[in-house]
Structures are given as C-alpha cells and as structure tokens.
Amino acid sequence: AQTVTQSQPEMSVQEAETVTLSCTYDTSESDYYLFWYKQPPSRQMILVIRQEAYKQQNATENRFSVNFQKAAKSFSLKISDSQLGDAAMYFCAYRRGGATNKLIFGTGTLLAVQP
C-alpha cells in the first residue's frame, strides 16, 4: 500500500526567509503524481503545486518550488520569501496514475510565519 510521511508536525520561519517542508512516500508504481496542498484557518484545501513522476524537472509556482528525488521517494516543498499569508497547514499527497485513483495524504505540517 502506498503511504505518505511528513515527519515535521510543526515548522516556523521568519517573514522573508526560506523554509523547506519534507515529505517522503512509498510506492512501487512508476506512474503517479505528487501534490502539496495548503489549508489555512478557513479550512479550504488549496492546491499549491503538482509534480508528475515522469517529469525530471522540479515544478515551480512563483515562490513555491519542489525538490523531487524519485529514487529516494522524497518530495519537499520550498517556500521562498515567506509571507504572513503562508501560515497554514501543508499536506503532501500522492495519487497513482489513472482516472479513478484517490489521493493519499500525509499527516500535515503546521507552518508558522513570524513577523
């Protein structure tokens, strides 16, 4: 069975600094997708970034980027120039390729941003 592990329950970063959130996963599949979701206090789940396993290039979305290490099964999220609005719970998620497969989530990392 596929599993997703986030080993940092809480992290803290100073405003304008850079922080990296860790995620590892376990799968025997070759076709899969990885995601980072942000959940602010409003509870809304917001997609931050997506990575296709077949792509070697790391995904980037503005201040958010990932370090995808396929052999190590590692998928970390880097937030640059942290802003107060980045404070939230962040979830790493995995989905096997295919039309019907479901998302499997990690336990989340609560990020605090200090002014």
Added chain:
Amino acid sequence: NAGVTQTPKFQVLKTGQSMTLQCAQDMNHNSMYWYRQDPGMGLRLIYYSASEGTTDKGEVPNGYNVSRLNKREFSLRLESAAPSQTSVYFCASRGDRVGTEAFFGQGTRLTVV
C-alpha cells in the same frame, strides 16, 4: 463558480442520531470523494465514487454509507453517530484528465456528543 459545495458547514449530533452530509459539484467531474480530517492524522478516505452509480470503500468506511445520487451529488450518511465520528469532513471531486487536481469543498465540522 461554485465548485464543490458541502452542507451543512457545522453540525452537532447526539450519540445515536443519524444525519446526511450533502455534497454537490458543478464541474461535470466523474470522480467524487469523502474524507475525514482528524488532528495528527491528515485526511483519510472514507468512500469514493469513480462515476455515477458506483461507490467503493476507502481507508475508514465503518459507520458510514454513501449514495452517488447523480453525477453532481455524492452524499455521506451516518446511521448512528458515535463520538469517534467527531471530525471535519471534506468532499472532493476530480475530472478524468490525466494529472488533474482534486477540488475540495469547505468542509463540515461535525461534533458528536
């Protein structure tokens, strides 16, 4: 653009009561999901539906039933609520296009006393 709409947003139940959480999406998605979120445990899949008329169990289905009423709607029913079902419940939907993301509702905070 409504996306995924869940009702209600908050609910308090007494042990043994029943209720149905409603979910509707307007994106013409085939796949729909119900998750529960508990502190320290992330989101765990309760049930999912790959298309209208089909449903499958997820990781934690005990104590729940679902109905995929039509392509838009996917409801979650608690027949006899228990305190262990106190949680935040999320409905999500996803299209079939490869790599497409899942869209989530705003969640229902359910307390069983």
